[in-house]
Amino acid sequence: MSNVKAEDDITLIEREMKEFWAELKGVYGTEQLKQTLALRDSCKESLKVLSEKWAKKLKEGDLMIDKIQEYRNEILQQNKHISENQEHLTEIKSNLNNEEEQKKELTDSIQELKEELMKKKEVISSKNKAAKERVERLCKSKELFEERLGLEIRRIHDEQLQFIFRHIDHKDPDKPYVFTLSINDQGDYEVTSCTPPLDCIAEFQLKVRETNNFSAFVANIRKAFTALSYKQSA
Numbered sequence: 001m002s003n004v005k006a007e008d009d010i011t012l013i014e015r016e017m018k019e020f021w022a023e024l025k026g027v028y029g030t031e032q033l034k035q036t037l038a039l040r041d042s043c044k045e046s047l048k049v050l051s052e053k054w055a056k057k058l059k060e061g062d063l064m065i066d067k068i069q070e071y072r073n074e075i076l077q078q079n080k081h082i083s084e085n086q087e088h089l090t091e092i093k094s095n096l097n098n099e100e101e102q103k104k105e106l107t108d109s110i111q112e113l114k115e116e117l118m119k120k121k122e123v124i125s126s127k128n129k130a131a132k133e134r135v136e137r138l139c140k141s142k143e144l145f146e147e148r149l150g151l152e153i154r155r156i157h158d159e160q161l162q163f164i165f166r167h168i169d170h171k172d173p174d175k176p177y178v179f180t181l182s183i184n185d186q187g188d189y190e191v192t193s194c195t196p197p198l199d200c201i202a203e204f205q206l207k208v209r210e211t212n213n214f215s216a217f218v219a220n221i222r223k224a225f226t227a228l229s230y231k232q233s234a
Contacts, residue, residue, distance in 0.1 A: 169229045177225040
């Protein structure tokens with residue numbers, strides 16, 4: 001666009017020079033005309049050099065503008081990449097923070113589970129110890145029960161005790177009357193089987209849990225077996 005404008009200016013100057021020359025031709029003589037022609041040629045040459053010089057400068061200016069625009073586009077593109085990289089870095093940092101929080105929560109949960117497990121182990125260990133001590137006390141009473149109540153006590157699977165009464169049925173003194181006893185997870189006495197079955201066994205079980213009077217518990221069961229034997233014989 002700059003080159004076109006420069007060419008239009010040169011054409012206008014040349015037209016004005018021609019008009020000026022026509023006017024001079026009618027006024028001055030030959031000598032003056034030659035001088036005027038020489039002056040005109042000198043002006044034309046100067047204008048040509050000046051025109052070429054400005055045309056070159058305008059062309060360089062256009063190239064410079066294009067180059068500046070190219071640099072500007074590159075800078076915009078680089079700024080866009082920088083912005084995208086910053087967003088990506090922000091996202092990565094956020095993800096890392098989230099992972100750290102999740103890791104901390106997981107570590108805290110694992111620690112809580114460990115502590116809870118240790119407490120449960122301590123409770124179970126304490127209950128097992130108490131159960132074993134009760135079983136041992138019951139075994140120590142074995143001779144007394146056998147002598148006074150005609151009772152045999154056997155230790156069977158799963159830390160259970162089997163109580164076998166004899167001399168209950170006067171028609172068949174060797175007939176066994178049996179119940180099996182264990183210590184449950186709560187540390188309480190629990191009758192797991194009874195042969196023949198007794199309707200009152202649940203009541204006896206509840207009472208021994210309340211009083212912890214085991215001797216009375218065994219004696220009551222023997223009395224119930226005896227009463228059942230008389231009832232069946234009648």
